[in-house]
Amino acid sequence: MSDTKTSVQVDGVRLTLSNLDKVMYPRHGFTKGEVIDYYARIAPVLLPHLKDRPATRLRYPDGVEGQTFFEKNAPSHTPDWVRTVCLPTPGGSRDAVNFVVVDDLPALVWCANLAALELHVPQWRVGPRGGAREPDLLVFDLDPGPPAMVEEAREVACLLRDLLETDGLRSFPKTSGKKGLHLYVPIKETSDQRTSAYAKEAARRLEKEHPRLVVSRMEKKLRSGKVFVDWSQNNRHKTTVAPYSLRAAEEPSVSTPVTWDEVNSGAELWFGPDEVRERVERHGDLLEPLLTLRQKLP
Missing domain, CATH: 3.30.70.3300 (Alpha-Beta Plaits)
Incomplete structure (x- = not known):
């Protein structure tokens, strides 16, 4: 399959989407384009449950039957318009991690384009200056x-x-x-x-x-x-796993x-x-x- 790219405007932000026809759920034929479309359409009810919560993304670059990995740290190519917050991770491989905070539609579409099928969040939020608050x-x-x-x-x-x-x-x-x-x-x-x-x-x-x-x-x-x-x-x-998040399963x-x-x-x-x-x-x-x-x- 060719590495096709599509440029789109999302709430005033220009994003480049790739491989929209790549199948993420082989037994169902559900493509990455459909993953992105689902997240864009469900965003009005999903985003309030993600707001101010550092997101761990479960990524499936080759679909649900391929290899997967949990991603906590923001990748090096994270756009500067995606909100990140540095938080300590005691007991982890790093002392601190730059978490992505999915506060808006462009950030959500960006995550979906990286094949982040699942979005997981903690029971607490971060404050305006980035510190972790108590669970709510x-x-x-x-x-x-x-x-x-x-x-x-x-x-x-x-x-x-x-x-x-x-x-x-x-x-x-x-x-x-x-x-x-x-x-x-x-x-x-x-x-x-x-x-x-x-x-x-x-x-x-x-x-x-x-x-x-x-x-x-x-x-x-x-x-x-x-x-x-x-x-x-x-x-x-x-x-x-956040409300309204997709899950990686056969369907x-x-x-x-x-x-x-x-x-x-x-x-x-x-x-x-x-x-x-x-x-x-x-x-x-x-x-x-x-x-x-x-x-x-x-």
Whole structure:
């Protein structure tokens, strides 16, 4: 395939897009041009969830069946109009990393053109001067261990929702885009030590109440037939796939906000890019409360 390039104007910024016909999802025929088109169209609801959050990009230069790599550091060819922020990375191969912050449509299209199929962000934002703030989100990753499947994840999601409600906390679900579910709890800015401790304790309470269905401990040997309530996503150095991000799977799937009625009813919880755009047209952003609601941890 020839290295074809196309020059486009995005919100006043000139970008050069390459290889738009390159297939990213071979079993589905979904091309890089379609990846960029999806991200450009979903940007109005995606960008608010990326704003001020340093992004880790999961790149697939040769599509989902090729090699991949997580990219934290901004590449040397990053345009000067892409916002970057230097943050310490304790325990990493570098003392600090220049993270990309995807605050606007040109930066989002630029990332998509680099085959950054997945966008992952932490539960905290950076301030105006670049320093890391305290977390404003709490997240639980509900991961069913075979032979458990999404049906068990639904049940655990509802149990966890009820447990959080007893502590006065509203939670909001989305699909992981693969086999699990994510539950978000918007909070007032709170230290990551406290958010992690609360999330761990909530997961342990749920495991104690439902030991045949729930596991809160990390050991993989304990997860068979149960749903692992992963509370560790609240560690300051962990990230979670962003709402509306594509996922690298056989078919192009999306980490999609859903309603509690959908979780409860047994409705289909797998969505492709076209379905997600249609859902947004009908419902708007189901995770909009994450941007405005600030709850106090008990």
